[in-house]
Amino acid sequence: xxxxxxxxxxxxxxxxxxxxxxxxxxxxxxxxxxxxxxxxxxxxxxxxxxxxxxxxxxxxxxxxxxxxxxxxxxxxxxxxxxxxxxxxxxxxxxxxxxxxxxxxxxxxxxxxxxxxxxxxxxxxxxxxxxxxxxxxxxxxxxxxxxxxxxxxxxxxxxxxxxxxxxxxxxxxxxxxxxxxxxxxxxxxxxxxxxxxxxxxxxxxxxxxxxxxxxxxxxxxxxxxxxxxxxxxxxxxxxxxxxxxxxxxxxxxxxxxxxxxxxxxxxxxxxxxxxxxxxxxxxxxxxxxxxxxxxxxxxx
Amino acid sequence: xxxxxxxxxxxxxxxxxxxxxxxxxxxxxxxxxxxxxxxxxxxxxxxxxxxxxxxxxxxxxxxxxxxxxxxxxxxxxxxxxxxxxxxxxxxxxxxxxxxxxxxxxxxxxxxxxxxxxxxxxxxxxxxxxxxxxxxxxxxxxxxxxxxxxxxxxxxxxxxxxxxxxxxxxxxxxxxxxxxxxxxxxxxxxxxxxxxxxxxxxxxxxxxxxxxxxxxxxxxxxxxxxxxxxxxxxxxxxxxxxxxxxxxxxxxxxxxxxx
Numbered sequence: 001x002x003x004x005x006x007x008x009x010x011x012x013x014x015x016x017x018x019x020x021x022x023x024x025x026x027x028x029x030x031x032x033x034x035x036x037x038x039x040x041x042x043x044x045x046x047x048x049x050x051x052x053x054x055x056x057x058x059x060x061x062x063x064x065x066x067x068x069x070x071x072x073x074x075x076x077x078x079x080x081x082x083x084x085x086x087x088x089x090x091x092x093x094x095x096x097x098x099x100x101x102x103x104x105x106x107x108x109x110x111x112x113x114x115x116x117x118x119x120x121x122x123x124x125x126x127x128x129x130x131x132x133x134x135x136x137x138x139x140x141x142x143x144x145x146x147x148x149x150x151x152x153x154x155x156x157x158x159x160x161x162x163x164x165x166x167x168x169x170x171x172x173x174x175x176x177x178x179x180x181x182x183x184x185x186x187x188x189x190x191x192x193x194x195x196x197x198x199x200x201x202x203x204x205x206x207x208x209x210x211x212x213x214x215x216x217x218x219x220x221x222x223x224x225x226x227x228x229x230x231x232x233x234x235x236x237x238x239x240x241x242x243x244x245x246x247x248x249x250x251x252x253x254x255x256x257x258x259x260x261x262x263x264x265x266x267x268x269x270x271x272x273x274x275x276x277x278x279x280x281x282x283x284x285x286x287x288x289x290x291x292x293x294x295x296x297x298x299x
Numbered sequence: 300x301x302x303x304x305x306x307x308x309x310x311x312x313x314x315x316x317x318x319x320x321x322x323x324x325x326x327x328x329x330x331x332x333x334x335x336x337x338x339x340x341x342x343x344x345x346x347x348x349x350x351x352x353x354x355x356x357x358x359x360x361x362x363x364x365x366x367x368x369x370x371x372x373x374x375x376x377x378x379x380x381x382x383x384x385x386x387x388x389x390x391x392x393x394x395x396x397x398x399x400x401x402x403x404x405x406x407x408x409x410x411x412x413x414x415x416x417x418x419x420x421x422x423x424x425x426x427x428x429x430x431x432x433x434x435x436x437x438x439x440x441x442x443x444x445x446x447x448x449x450x451x452x453x454x455x456x457x458x459x460x461x462x463x464x465x466x467x468x469x470x471x472x473x474x475x476x477x478x479x480x481x482x483x484x485x486x487x488x489x490x491x492x493x494x495x496x497x498x499x500x501x502x503x504x505x506x507x508x509x510x511x512x513x514x515x516x517x518x519x520x521x522x523x524x525x526x527x528x529x530x531x532x533x534x535x536x537x538x539x540x541x542x543x544x545x546x547x548x549x550x551x552x553x554x555x556x557x
Contacts, residue, residue, distance in 0.1 A: 068515035074482035117528040118510050145339050145348040177340040
């Protein structure tokens with residue numbers, strides 16, 4: 001009978017060889033830029049296709065915002081080009097047109113007419129009562145799981161962070177979570193002026209920390225100014241909002257000349273020039289009163 | 300009726316002896332509990348995503364149970380050579396079909412009952428309310444939809460050679476109706492003649508299973524469906540069940556059983 005000793009030694013030798021090879025290759029594999037093991041499991045499994053899913057879940061959140069009343073690919077979705085949950089944050093320019101209440105159109109036949117009793121057929125928003133018109137505005141929390149999933153799948157989509165943070169702060173009174181998601185967004189998209197704008201709103205409105213709000217908004221303006229002229233044109237609404245908020249901040253702080261400067265910058269990018277001019281005039285009047293108190297009429 | 304119930308009883312016993320239902324039920328529970336354990340911004344009141352996932356799994360599971368259970372009924376009797384002795388007893392072919400249908404439909408109903416009780420418990424654990432009438436409407440419509448699927452599959456099991464091909468075709472048909480059935484008339488308008496007329500005819504001929512899918516109403520807490528329309532939907536389902544069962548009886552009457 002053969003002794004098992006040579007086989008045992010061979011096995012040990014193979015194990016040692018395997019261990020040594022693995023120890024030799026591991027650092028090289030970690031340093032290899034094409035390694036997929038570094039990313040999260042979703043990125044490894046789905047690759048770039050996860051962005052497609054991310055958009056689907058983002059739209060799903062808007063569907064929840066409407067309590068299920070949402071156009072399919074067969075319906076007229078002109079009134080849903082920009083998600084309403086994003087448009088309602090005030091920081092996104094809406095491309096919607098058409099009738100959002102009647103995308104189903106007139107009843108086509110008896111099956112269609114009968115079928116409308118079995119799915120949501122009325123336009124509602126979760127933050128204003130929802131499907132039964134009785135729910136509180138905090139019901140908007142129901143859109144959050146889909147937004148979180150969308151952010152996990154596509155970390156480069158800025159709008160997901162700003163929309164999530166807006167609703168967390170505005171309706172859920174959950175400033176801490178809004179802060180966390182915005183900082184996560186900033187880590188993933190450090191050049192985003194949208195996230196900085198939303199972060200400034202959080203500091204100003206929730207934490208009442210004007211100095212930090214001013215800092216992040218001014219940083220947002222600087223980042224916006226670095227953009228290409230074409231990209232600037234498409235993103236004017238954020239710049240307008242940044243400048244208007246900074247102007248308000250300076251006005252509240254009593255720094256009227258600086259407030260006027262911000263309004264003038266807002267005027268350059270805004271489509272509401274005359275309205276902003278009225279504000280500038282008001283501030284100039286206020287400034288005149290402040291520096292020339294003796295020029296007030298005596299009677 | 301006694302004969303029909305006897306056959307139906309055997310089918311129900313078969314369902315709870317097989318592992319299909321238990322596996323699907325446990326998988327549904329596990330997935331739902333796993334999803335419920337996910338922390339979303341430290342808010343424990345978020346529930347609708349959970350209701351959606353649970354109902355989706357219930358729908359998939361119930362359709363799988365309905366189709367796979369029904370598709371093997373008559374082919375299995377033929378393979379095991381029990382069909383001939385069964386028909387030798389005072390049992391007509393129509394009674395056999397009715398018994399098989401009733402058994403499968405009731406078995407699906409029992410499975411649905413378990414699923415909806417779990418769904419209700421899951422939703423109540425977060426929402427702290429139990430809209431029983433809404434759940435009743437959703438479950439009943441779901442059950443009647445499964446009745447159409449069972450009748451369709453039973454007819455398919457007499458037309459197609461093997462249970463596997465029948466199941467596959469039934470899954471495709473049911474899935475197709477659920478996804479595009481409601482929009483088939485709009486699709487028809489974009490086509491040229493004679494395809495347009497054919498698609499339009501299909502739109503009016505098919506059973507509109509999507510009518511019974513009221514998940515969105517349950518998930519988003521919409522008010523109850525008017526009872527008149529609810530009853531009409533059940534009648535609509537009964538009509539299609541009768542049509543498919545009549546078709547199955549006609550096919551089975553001319554079919555060799557040996």
